[in-house]
Every structure is written in C-alpha cells, then in structure tokens.
Amino acid sequence: MKAVRVKNLEESTPITDSVHQAEALGAKAEAGIGTRLKDGFLFVAKRGLLAWVLLLVVWQIAATVMGGSFLPTPLKTLAGAQELIKSGTLQSDLLVSLFRILCGWLIGTIIAVPLGLVIGQFKIVRWLIEPLINFFRFVPAIGFLTLFLLWFGVGEVSKVALIIYATMFPIIINTISGVIAIDPLKIESAQSQGASKFQIFYSVVIPSSVPSIFTGVRLGLGGAIIAIVAAEMLAAQNGIGYLIYTSRLYYRTDWIFVGIFILGFIGFLSDTLLRLFGNVVLKKYGISDSRRTTK
Amino acid sequence: MTKISIELKHVSKRYQPASSLFKRKTSSPLVLKDINLMIPTGEFHVFLGQSGCGKSTLLNIIAGFLPKTGGEVLVNGSEVTEPGSDRGVVFQNADAAIFPWLTVEENVGYGLKMQHVSDKDRKPVVERSLNLVGLEEHADKYPYELSGGMKQRVQIARSIANDPSILILDEPFGALDAQTRRTMQNELIDIWQKTGKTILFVTHDIQEAAYLGQKISIFSRSPESHIAITIPVDRPYPRNVYSSENEQLVNTLNQYFEVGGPVK
Numbered sequence: 001m002k003a004v005r006v007k008n009l010e011e012s013t014p015i016t017d018s019v020h021q022a023e024a025l026g027a028k029a030e031a032g033i034g035t036r037l038k039d040g041f042l043f044v045a046k047r048g049l050l051a052w053v054l055l056l057v058v059w060q061i062a063a064t065v066m067g068g069s070f071l072p073t074p075l076k077t078l079a080g081a082q083e084l085i086k087s088g089t090l091q092s093d094l095l096v097s098l099f100r101i102l103c104g105w106l107i108g109t110i111i112a113v114p115l116g117l118v119i120g121q122f123k124i125v126r127w128l129i130e131p132l133i134n135f136f137r138f139v140p141a142i143g144f145l146t147l148f149l150l151w152f153g154v155g156e157v158s159k160v161a162l163i164i165y166a167t168m169f170p171i172i173i174n175t176i177s178g179v180i181a182i183d184p185l186k187i188e189s190a191q192s193q194g195a196s197k198f199q200i201f202y203s204v205v206i207p208s209s210v211p212s213i214f215t216g217v218r219l220g221l222g223g224a225i226i227a228i229v230a231a232e233m234l235a236a237q238n239g240i241g242y243l244i245y246t247s248r249l250y251y252r253t254d255w256i257f258v259g260i261f262i263l264g265f266i267g268f269l270s271d272t273l274l275r276l277f278g279n280v281v282l283k284k285y286g287i288s289d290s291r292r293t294t295k
Numbered sequence: 296m297t298k299i300s301i302e303l304k305h306v307s308k309r310y311q312p313a314s315s316l317f318k319r320k321t322s323s324p325l326v327l328k329d330i331n332l333m334i335p336t337g338e339f340h341v342f343l344g345q346s347g348c349g350k351s352t353l354l355n356i357i358a359g360f361l362p363k364t365g366g367e368v369l370v371n372g373s374e375v376t377e378p379g380s381d382r383g384v385v386f387q388n389a390d391a392a393i394f395p396w397l398t399v400e401e402n403v404g405y406g407l408k409m410q411h412v413s414d415k416d417r418k419p420v421v422e423r424s425l426n427l428v429g430l431e432e433h434a435d436k437y438p439y440e441l442s443g444g445m446k447q448r449v450q451i452a453r454s455i456a457n458d459p460s461i462l463i464l465d466e467p468f469g470a471l472d473a474q475t476r477r478t479m480q481n482e483l484i485d486i487w488q489k490t491g492k493t494i495l496f497v498t499h500d501i502q503e504a505a506y507l508g509q510k511i512s513i514f515s516r517s518p519e520s521h522i523a524i525t526i527p528v529d530r531p532y533p534r535n536v537y538s539s540e541n542e543q544l545v546n547t548l549n550q551y552f553e554v555g556g557p558v559k
C-alpha cells in the first residue's frame with residue numbers, strides 16, 4: 001500500500017520534497033529486503049544447499065527420536081569429528097586414503113588410456129582382448145583382494161593394485177567406445193589432406209576420443225573410491241575405510257558418520273575439480289556444456 | 296590437346312550386402328552402371344541428380360574413399376587407389392568434417408603440417424587460403440564459434456591450402472540459407488577463376504547447377520544410374536538467373552532431371 005502511494009505521488013510531482021523522498025527510499029528498502037530474502041533463498045536452493053538443510057533437519061529429528069548412539073545427532077557427529085581431528089586420526093587416515101586413491105587412479109589411467117586406444121583402433125587386438133574385458137569387468141575389485149594380498153603382501157602395493165584394477169575398466173571401456181564412435185568423415189578429411197595412418201591415429205582419433213576418455217577417467221575415480229574403502233575395511237591398519245570399520249568396535253556411530261561424510265567429500269570435491277579441469281583445459285575437445293549445444 | 300583431369304571408364308559400383316553366418320550373401324543391385332566421363336583440367340563440372348542416385352558414391356570413389364566394382368578411374372592419368380591430397384574434398388556436413396579441437400587457422404594448416412611443412416612455410420599459405428575465403432579475421436576462433444557458411448569456408452580454405460589439382464564438393468551449400476548459399480556460390484566461382492583448379496561439384500538443385508556448371512552431367516535415376524547427358528553451358532560468370540537463356544537451360548535440365556533421361 002505504502003509503496004503504491006509513494007509511487008503515485010512520485011508520478012504526480014516529479015520534483016519531490018525531501019519528506020516524500022525519504023518515504024520513497026524507505027519503501028524501496030523494504031521491498032529490497034523482501035526480494036533479497038527471496039533471492040537468497042533461490043541462491044541457496046539452486047546450489048543444492050536446501051537439500052542439506054533438509055537432511056540436517058530430518059537427521060536431527062530422527063536422532064532425537066531414536067536417541068543414544070544408535071543414531072548420533074548432527075552436533076554429536078561434529079563433536080566426534082573434532083575429537084578425531086584433535087587426535088590427528090582423521091587427518092592421517094584421510095591422507096592415507098587419498099594417497100592410495102591418487103596413486104592407483106593415476107597409474108590405472110596411464111595404463112588404461114593407451115590400452116583402450118589400441119583396442120579400439122586395431123580390430124585384431126579388440127578380438128583378442130575385448131572378450132576378457134567383458135568378462136572381468138563384472139568381477140568387482142574386492143573379489144581380487146585376498147589374491148592381491150597373497151601376491152603383493154599386506155602393504156600398500158596390494159591396495160594400490162586393487163585401485164588400479166578398479167580404475168581401469170571404466171576407462172578402457174569408455175576409451176574404446178570413443179575410438180569406435182569416431183565420425184568416418186573426420187578420418188576421410190584427414191586422408192584427403194594426405195595424413196598417414198599413424199598421423200590420423202594421433203591427430204584425429206585421439207583428440208576425437210578425449211570426451212569419452214574423460215568420462216571414463218571420471219567414472220574410474222568413483223571406482224577407485226569404492227575399491228579403497230572396501231580394501232581398507234578388510235585389510236588395512238589405517239585409512240577412512242579402516243576408521244569406519246573399527247569405529248564399530250567402540251560403538252562410535254558418530255565416527256562412522258564422520259567417515260561417511262569424508263568419503264562423500266572426497267568424491268564430490270575430486271569430481272568437481274576434474275569437471276573444472278575438463279571445462280577449462282579440455283574445452284576445445286567438446287567437454288564443456290556450451291559445446292554440446294552446438295553439436 | 297587439353298589435359299584430362301578426371302577420366303571415368305565403364306565405372307560401376309555395387310555395395311556389398313552385409314553378410315553373416317546365418318544369412319547368405321545376396322547380391323545387391325548396381326548403384327552405378329557404366330559411367331563414362333572425361334573432365335579436362337580447370338573445368339567446373341557439376342553432377343546433377345536426384346537424391347539417392349549415386350552422386351556421392353561416385354564422388355567417394357573418385358576421392359578414393361570407396362572401392363569401385365568395375366571400370367577405371369584415372370586422376371591426372373593414374374589409377375585412383377586411395378585418398379590423397381591431390382583431391383581436396385568439401386563435405387556437406389562441415390560439423391563432422393572439420394576438427395573442433397583446432398582453431399580455424401590450425402584446421403586450414405592441418406594438411407601441410409601432416410606433410411611436415413615447417414611453421415614458417417605454412418603460415419603464408421594458410422594466410423593466403425584464409426584470405427581467399429575471407430576468414431582472416433577469424434583465424435583464432437574455434438569451429439563452434441562459426442556460422443554454417445563460415446564452416447564451409449574453412450573446409451574450402453583447408454582444401455585449397457593443400458594445393459590439390461581437383462576440388463571435390465558434395466552438396467556443400469545444401470544446409471545453408473538461400474542468401475548465404477548465393478554468396479558462397481559466387482565465392483566459389485571467384486576461387487575457381489583465381490586458382491584454375493578442376494572443380495567437381497555435386498548438387499540435386501537444378502538452379503544451383505545452372506548457376507555454377509561449365510558442364511553439367513545429369514544422372515539417371517537409381518538403381519543402375521549412369522550419366523544421361525552432359526550439357527555444356529557456355530555462358531560467362533556471374534550468370535544472370537533471370538535471363539531467357541537461363542530459363543531455357545533450367546527447362547532442359549528439368550526434363551532430364553525428372554525422367555532421368557530423354558523420353559525414348
């Protein structure tokens with residue numbers, strides 16, 4: 001009402017006196033708070049933060065109903081995290097897990113990308129290797145855990161080997177499909193410009209496959225996280241998986257929740273970083289969203 | 296005697312049907328049957344025919360992408376066995392044909408780079424090619440920043456940069472709007488007159504054929520397509536599309552185009 005009145009006044013008397021001006025300013029400020037609240041709400045909701053607020057509320061209610069350590073409250077979990085940080089356990093477990101994931105994932109990528117390219121490019125290699133890949137990719141990494149422990153010992157090697165195994169399949173499979181799906185027109189373009197078979201492989205086939213390879217590498221990272229947690233639960237003396245598994249012995253469900261959240265963070269952060277890398281560095285290969293619309 | 300750029304003798308083509316363990320190979324019909332043609336060096340030659348009559352098939356054979364079933368295909372006197380940079384190809388689908396991970400300049404310089412031409416020697420050639428198609432301002436752009444017409448200019452420029460003796464274009468302007476198409480047609484005529492290359496241009500658009508072709512070969516209907524007639528068009532460029540001569544030519548072309556040959 002007030003705003004409307006002021007507006008009318010402003011319209012009728014363009015040269016406003018100071019009182020009207022002050023009133024008008026006040027009205028604008030009020031409307032400003034309203035829209036700002038709405039903007040803020042939309043900002044929070046759009047970024048997925050609303051979901052987290054909701055989770056916290058539901059969690060709090062559920063924890064209050066259940067009580068005790070069956071389901072710790074968010075605050076209790078936070079306290080548990082502080083405890084773990086103070087003792088240094090959380091940091092060291094996190095670093096250990098990150099190190100294993102990074103090593104295995106990097107080595108897995110380095111092996112899997114060239115392998116996928118070669119399998120995709122050469123039919124004979126494909127006939128030889130693809131059936132095996134299509135068989136073993138259904139065997140989860142954990143199936144190999146005991147075997148790897150026997151072969152590589154209880155140290156880091158067996159865990160990293162497990163992650164390499166878990167990382168490789170999605171990367172190989174996606175790389176192969178990237179190579180196979182290449183548009184024959186691109187090959188013909190290169191051929192009619194005098195490019196040799198080898199030149200076509202590195203200057204057309206590989207760049208064309210970058211988006212698929214990248215998808216594979218992202219999926220591989222997910223596989224690596226799954227594998228390392230399972231391995232640490234079953235055969236390790238440290239790491240986030242170990243933290244989660246041993247917390248059960250002390251009935252510290254709050255620590256278990258801390259571990260779960262840390263895992264989520266690792267996955268979310270690393271994938272976000274990877275996507276950022278893709279959008280910035282690999283943009284010209286057709287990875288960012290702006291490119292997809294033009295295709 | 297004028298030099299012969301492309302010579303086709305009794306060329307025929309049959310696509311091999313897909314065979315499997317459970318399906319016996321059945322023979323598919325001939326797509327092209329007994330194609331005979333001589334194209335002198337420097338000619339602007341148009342293939343005109345209805346969709347599906349085998350124009351692209353013949354172009355792909357001449358470009359070396361497809362094996363022929365019978366006959367001989369000679370380019371500058373030697374049998375075509377594989378693709379080569381002596382035959383530049385401009386595809387209809389520019390999005391699929393140019394390399395999205397390379398800038399305009401890099402796309403145009405690609406062929407020379409593959410021939411191990413040094414950066415220093417490559418630069419002026421690329422510049423000249425870009426100038427020829429009016430893309431010098433857009434040298435550093437990526438293909439996704441270009442319009443459809445500009446992408447076709449990139450294709451033309453990259454072919455020219457490799458200095459082919461023949462430029463093969465398969466319905467290159469089919470996806471463009473009418474105005475851009477006319478501009479591109481004029482540019483192509485201009486490039487042809489400047490470079491003196493043999494041009495082999497495929498279209499199913501009678502008006503386009505009449506506007507461009509020094510000689511127009513009309514394909515009969517599929518299957519077993521052949522060249523029904525080759526019509527020479529002795530008119531200067533740029534051609535007036537509203538002249539009575541043009542109307543007459545279009546009428547003649549139409550007659551052959553509709554029935555795939557003169558009524559016997």
Ligand SMILES: Nc1ncnc2c1ncn2[C@@H]1O[C@H](COP(=O)(O)OP(=O)(O)O)[C@@H](O)[C@H]1O
Pocket residue numbers: 310326344345346347348349350351352353517
């Ligand atoms: N790869 C292929 N395998 C089998 N048949 C094909 C293939 N490509 C084209 N054809 C057939 O050959 C005929 C001629 O095709 P095409 O050369 O593309 O015609 P145009 O370019 O004149 O429209 C069509 O009937 C088409 O179905």
Ligand SMILES: [Mg+2]
Pocket residue numbers: 350351352465466
């Ligand atoms: Mg065609």
